[in-house]
Amino acid sequence: MRTAESPRPTRRTVDTHCPYCALQCGMTLSRGAGTEVAPRDFPANAGGLCQKGWTAPALLTSPARLTTPLVRVAGELRPASWEAALDLVASRLLEIRAEHGPDAVAVFGGGGLTNEKSYLLGKFARVALGTSQIDYNGRFCMSSAAAAGVRAFGVDRGLPFPLTDLAGADAVLLAGANPAETMPPFLQHLRGAGAKGGLIVVDPRRTPTAEQANLHLAPAPGTDLALALGILHAAVADGHMRQSYADERTTGFEAAWRIAAAYWPEQVERITGVAAADQRRAAELLAGARNAYVLTARGTEQHATGTDTVSAWINLALALGLPGTRGSGFGCLTGQGNGQGGREHGQKADQLPGYRKIDDPAAREHVAGVWGVRADSLPGPGRSAYELLDVLGTEHGPRALLVFGSNVVVSAPRSAHVTERLSALDFVVTADLVLSETSALADVVLPVTQWAEEDGTMTNLEGRVLLRRKALDPPVGVRTDLAVLAGLARRLGQPEGRFPADAETVFTELRAASAGGPADYSGVSYDRLRAGEALYWPVPGEAHPGTPRLFLDGFAHPGGRARFVPVRHTGPAEPPDERYPLHATTGRVLQHYQSGAQTRLVDELNDTVPEVFVEVHPDTAERAGLAEGGLALVSSRRGAVTARVRRVGSMRRDVVFLPFHFPGEARANLLTNPALDPVSRMPEFKVCAVRLSKEDGAE
Numbered sequence: 001m002r003t004a005e006s007p008r009p010t011r012r013t014v015d016t017h018c019p020y021c022a023l024q025c026g027m028t029l030s031r032g033a034g035t036e037v038a039p040r041d042f043p044a045n046a047g048g049l050c051q052k053g054w055t056a057p058a059l060l061t062s063p064a065r066l067t068t069p070l071v072r073v074a075g076e077l078r079p080a081s082w083e084a085a086l087d088l089v090a091s092r093l094l095e096i097r098a099e100h101g102p103d104a105v106a107v108f109g110g111g112g113l114t115n116e117k118s119y120l121l122g123k124f125a126r127v128a129l130g131t132s133q134i135d136y137n138g139r140f141c142m143s144s145a146a147a148a149g150v151r152a153f154g155v156d157r158g159l160p161f162p163l164t165d166l167a168g169a170d171a172v173l174l175a176g177a178n179p180a181e182t183m184p185p186f187l188q189h190l191r192g193a194g195a196k197g198g199l200i201v202v203d204p205r206r207t208p209t210a211e212q213a214n215l216h217l218a219p220a221p222g223t224d225l226a227l228a229l230g231i232l233h234a235a236v237a238d239g240h241m242r243q244s245y246a247d248e249r250t251t252g253f254e255a256a257w258r259i260a261a262a263y264w265p266e267q268v269e270r271i272t273g274v275a276a277a278d279q280r281r282a283a284e285l286l287a288g289a290r291n292a293y294v295l296t297a298r299g300t301e302q303h304a305t306g307t308d309t310v311s312a313w314i315n316l317a318l319a320l321g322l323p324g325t326r327g328s329g330f331g332c333l334t335g336q337g338n339g340q341g342g343r344e345h346g347q348k349a350d351q352l353p354g355y356r357k358i359d360d361p362a363a364r365e366h367v368a369g370v371w372g373v374r375a376d377s378l379p380g381p382g383r384s385a386y387e388l389l390d391v392l393g394t395e396h397g398p399r400a401l402l403v404f405g406s407n408v409v410v411s412a413p414r415s416a417h418v419t420e421r422l423s424a425l426d427f428v429v430t431a432d433l434v435l436s437e438t439s440a441l442a443d444v445v446l447p448v449t450q451w452a453e454e455d456g457t458m459t460n461l462e463g464r465v466l467l468r469r470k471a472l473d474p475p476v477g478v479r480t481d482l483a484v485l486a487g488l489a490r491r492l493g494q495p496e497g498r499f500p501a502d503a504e505t506v507f508t509e510l511r512a513a514s515a516g517g518p519a520d521y522s523g524v525s526y527d528r529l530r531a532g533e534a535l536y537w538p539v540p541g542e543a544h545p546g547t548p549r550l551f552l553d554g555f556a557h558p559g560g561r562a563r564f565v566p567v568r569h570t571g572p573a574e575p576p577d578e579r580y581p582l583h584a585t586t587g588r589v590l591q592h593y594q595s596g597a598q599t600r601l602v603d604e605l606n607d608t609v610p611e612v613f614v615e616v617h618p619d620t621a622e623r624a625g626l627a628e629g630g631l632a633l634v635s636s637r638r639g640a641v642t643a644r645v646r647r648v649g650s651m652r653r654d655v656v657f658l659p660f661h662f663p664g665e666a667r668a669n670l671l672t673n674p675a676l677d678p679v680s681r682m683p684e685f686k687v688c689a690v691r692l693s694k695e696d697g698a699e
């Protein structure tokens, strides 16, 4: 591995966006003595940046940066030329495909990839490889909210309104979200509701976000669905239901109510631990507000019942008449940088660009026409992310895997098993910035550009399409992901020009492929974005101004009505028992992002939180003999993690918390349960049964 040379600037100052989360804070990169960042007055962040954004330039000069392809020889990764590496990848993929069929090659993408990369990766899988086996890590993050949004509203856009609308809210209920740590500048949009006494936070932990709430509801992990039913019950029973809205704009209330009627607040208190009076108070605050919002995030979604849990919160919002009403609404806070755009353009197992379904004959015809192939040559739906990882290297599973923009060894649930499956493959290729834990297992590692070194578009959590401009030349030896795909496609026999390497050219093709689909980008162009237009999809034509607010005139279902969905509480897939008596929940800390592959390289971030820890109530710690700062062994049925003890008085006595950013034996995902939501196929990251003991040899 070579040390990255200092990047050379192509311009002195460039307006761009942060490399990390879905808030996509506006920032300016400038090059003087070094590369510096400054916040920009962009509506999503209004001049704010978190510590991750401020320190992002350190990624550009990290000594850990890869600058030459690596090929495994005699068990070791050794430098190779691009020609040799790409030739090897293409020839091995062709061999494996010839021997085992096209589905023997799988592709795994990421929610941080630009729209152009997500699009080209999906096309590469279906056209150049002919495989149905493609999915991505957004399946782990946002798929339950997406499924519930489609079910209720007919289309999924995380926030169907601009973030700045939240400033006018009198009440906001935030379920399973901790933006004070995950996206701090977002909090300024909640100030209005907080000042009016209407900020309600639902979280089993007293997080920094919950600290700021006017009302904090702390349900036992895995009982959020029951809590939403209890608040819905209170709202209806106490006369807060907006009957005229339900009659005119929705269907299905009666069926949903038949279940919710059995979840009166005292009953829900027994299930969740949240006082009945607090449930009624939450209903009153939302119903009494002139403008109110219900917002959900990973804490709601990452369950084996995640889709139903989001539906339960949507039912509450519908009963109160919020969605599609100006100044009010329901939304999901998307997490990954391009979590929204990444789920729209075809890297998902069941999807084609423009948020089209791959099993829809009309969608196949349209997209195949844009790609210049026959519709019947496109494969059908493949396996979802965990199901794909679970069968790697098995008799009926793929024999080879290409990974772009994901670090599954750290971020997938039951990660020891996933590592084992990767090791069973005949051939693994990654495109990566640094030698991540997943790349360390690969046969070929291709060094690619990042964030400020390439052009590309991202779609933020509001559905606004953003241009992230190239600010610096990449280090010598590094190529863009698009160039990698183009080079491989050529070697796999694709005609010249079918896989362009230029981002704007790819985007032009994406526009055509998305035209007429739910996420229609056909009217978005680089020129309009360069001119600073705020374009929220759908944008079905060059003269169309975009759609900042969806649903004001009707929902996307035929007939224009939103749908209540009847849902009931079933609880976590793995309830605590005598052997594993505690709930473990996982999440993020301010200083790190996702698997930590990037933020662990930034000294300022890593020095602040350098290792995994476990938050535990002092009484629970006492019973396990654990002192503050000592080491605990946290064990589940799938594995064990040694973590530094933090005794936190506000924790529930039945819950421990671990962040999931750390590698090796510190992976919180060694513990997590891959039980899947039946609709979204999202794993149950947010709750599993564990026990706590003193680590042998601990001080």
Ligand code: SF4
Pocket (backbone or CB within 6 Å): 018, 019, 020, 021, 022, 023, 024, 025, 045, 048, 049, 050, 051, 052, 053, 054, 182, 183, 184, 185, 186
């Ligand atoms: S990590 Fe998110 S909140 Fe922090 S600066 Fe980047 S985009 Fe903004």
